[in-house]
Amino acid sequence: MRLSATKDETAPYLLYPFIYAAGGEFVSADGYTATGYYDSQATAKGFQFIKDLITNGYTSYAIGATDFFTGKVGMYLSSGWTIPELDNKYKESFASRDDWGLLPYPKGVEAASATGSWSYAITNNHHEDKTAALEVLKWMTSAESSEAIINATGMIPARKDVVNNYAPTDPEYTLLKQLELSGQERPVTVAYPTFSITFNQIIAGLGNGNVSDLIRSATNTLQSAMDKLKGR
Amino acid sequence: MLNTSLIILGLFLCAFGGFVIYDLATAKRRKEVYRVKSTVTAYLMLLPSVALAFLFILLPILYSLGYAFTDYYLLKPNDIDFVFLDNFADIFKEISAKGMLYNAIKNTLTFVVGVVPLQIGLALLLALFVNRPGVGSKIFKVCFFAPVVISLSVTAFLWEQILAPGEGGLLNSMLAMFNVPPHDWLRDPATAMPCIIVLSAWQGCGYQMLIFLSGLSNIRKDLYEAAALDGANKWHQFWNVTWVGLRSTFVYILITVFIGACRIMTQPMLMTGYMSHTVTLSYYMYNLGYTERWVGASSAVALLMTIFIGGITLMQRRMFREK
Numbered sequence: 001m002r003l004s005a006t007k008d009e010t011a012p013y014l015l016y017p018f019i020y021a022a023g024g025e026f027v028s029a030d031g032y033t034a035t036g037y038y039d040s041q042a043t044a045k046g047f048q049f050i051k052d053l054i055t056n057g058y059t060s061y062a063i064g065a066t067d068f069f070t071g072k073v074g075m076y077l078s079s080g081w082t083i084p085e086l087d088n089k090y091k092e093s094f095a096s097r098d099d100w101g102l103l104p105y106p107k108g109v110e111a112a113s114a115t116g117s118w119s120y121a122i123t124n125n126h127h128e129d130k131t132a133a134l135e136v137l138k139w140m141t142s143a144e145s146s147e148a149i150i151n152a153t154g155m156i157p158a159r160k161d162v163v164n165n166y167a168p169t170d171p172e173y174t175l176l177k178q179l180e181l182s183g184q185e186r187p188v189t190v191a192y193p194t195f196s197i198t199f200n201q202i203i204a205g206l207g208n209g210n211v212s213d214l215i216r217s218a219t220n221t222l223q224s225a226m227d228k229l230k231g232r
Numbered sequence: 233m234l235n236t237s238l239i240i241l242g243l244f245l246c247a248f249g250g251f252v253i254y255d256l257a258t259a260k261r262r263k264e265v266y267r268v269k270s271t272v273t274a275y276l277m278l279l280p281s282v283a284l285a286f287l288f289i290l291l292p293i294l295y296s297l298g299y300a301f302t303d304y305y306l307l308k309p310n311d312i313d314f315v316f317l318d319n320f321a322d323i324f325k326e327i328s329a330k331g332m333l334y335n336a337i338k339n340t341l342t343f344v345v346g347v348v349p350l351q352i353g354l355a356l357l358l359a360l361f362v363n364r365p366g367v368g369s370k371i372f373k374v375c376f377f378a379p380v381v382i383s384l385s386v387t388a389f390l391w392e393q394i395l396a397p398g399e400g401g402l403l404n405s406m407l408a409m410f411n412v413p414p415h416d417w418l419r420d421p422a423t424a425m426p427c428i429i430v431l432s433a434w435q436g437c438g439y440q441m442l443i444f445l446s447g448l449s450n451i452r453k454d455l456y457e458a459a460a461l462d463g464a465n466k467w468h469q470f471w472n473v474t475w476v477g478l479r480s481t482f483v484y485i486l487i488t489v490f491i492g493a494c495r496i497m498t499q500p501m502l503m504t505g506y507m508s509h510t511v512t513l514s515y516y517m518y519n520l521g522y523t524e525r526w527v528g529a530s531s532a533v534a535l536l537m538t539i540f541i542g543g544i545t546l547m548q549r550r551m552f553r554e555k
Contacts, residue, residue, distance in 0.1 A: 193523045194524055197519070204507055232305050
């Protein structure tokens, strides 16, 4: 578990499913309320689960980005990009796919897994004729481009209709099935940058801090950011 | 925004042209024919650097000054309202509520108070150490200056490895030889900022060492001889000759190191992320403006920060003014 990866989106991306698995929530459906969601008892339970993993010595902040690949730790929380990495970059440690296995996210009161990758958008500024931009957007989200992307990166496709020949024993199959069955997006809110920061602060503070204090502070920060954005 | 920029650019060019015409007219009136030609040449040579300074320094400052009084949100560039002093009221509200801005101010002050004496002291010591002839001193000069030319991102990454938590960290593994248990240097609020201070002083002192060295080379050798003849020991020679001779160099270094220290951002950003125990004013400003997208509020912080740094710098200049 990359608990030290709290400088960017790594920790929120990999760890938010633990909160959903505990029945927790982050924001309301309209994306403008954090109070009552981010600081709910179920959310606290999800963070407590991660804290317990640290307290009981199952994970620690000392685990580095390459410790699994170099054999220092036995388990590693990651996502689809690690499969081609194991196949191509770490052949010395993992000669074949029989040398490692993949598990889905642990299930709590419900199952949840991390979704979301790159996104494309067109703005309404700068150009009156958006036809060409729309064409690019359509192609970038098409099955054709998705296939080109998986061929180039070795990752699982973003679209269900892209032909894939994964056997049920393939790790890609497990990952794909997990996404189909339990994929849940990160909180949808215009204050997402603030959410990401506060999530990182909670994770960084779990080692020595109290869960309820951490989530109370995070909720207050996120709520005031949302309040400010409401009028915009 | 483009139109406003063009208007400001036009005003700037008019002002610049005005200066040129005024200067030429004065020269002509005084019948200084030789000056007319040199004036035109001088202004033409000045134009590229002045234009660049205007484009990348003055124009952003003017924009920032204006935005400080608006509710400019980065995703709504066409919907900017004048909010007068609301941003400043929010700033003082957040400071009084001991929010992230309060931490940013506290951490920046801690950093400045720690790094300024350490970096200048180290630079002076290194300058005195290498200020002697010989091949050895040249090697030391290169060694001490080397961190300056390395990118801050690289040094931050390097120190992150040194300070890594657990037994794998270089510092922790060295301390383990003395039975000191491993420590999470950058996550512990008590040690994170001191670590950043040490690495910043290490990274920056080579540059100030060079400036001190140029200051030392300007001190006449006969002053030391005279002092020695008068019975001054090494300490007296340093205090009454070297230190006095370095006074103006010291003031320059003090001001530049102080300003640089107030702007610290890269190290905490790369080494710890946006955490309450290491966030600094520049990092807060960057985060508010670009991550949270509140350009107006961020500009207000920038304005107050500029006033604060400018005020302290003026005070320093007054304190160390030659009498």
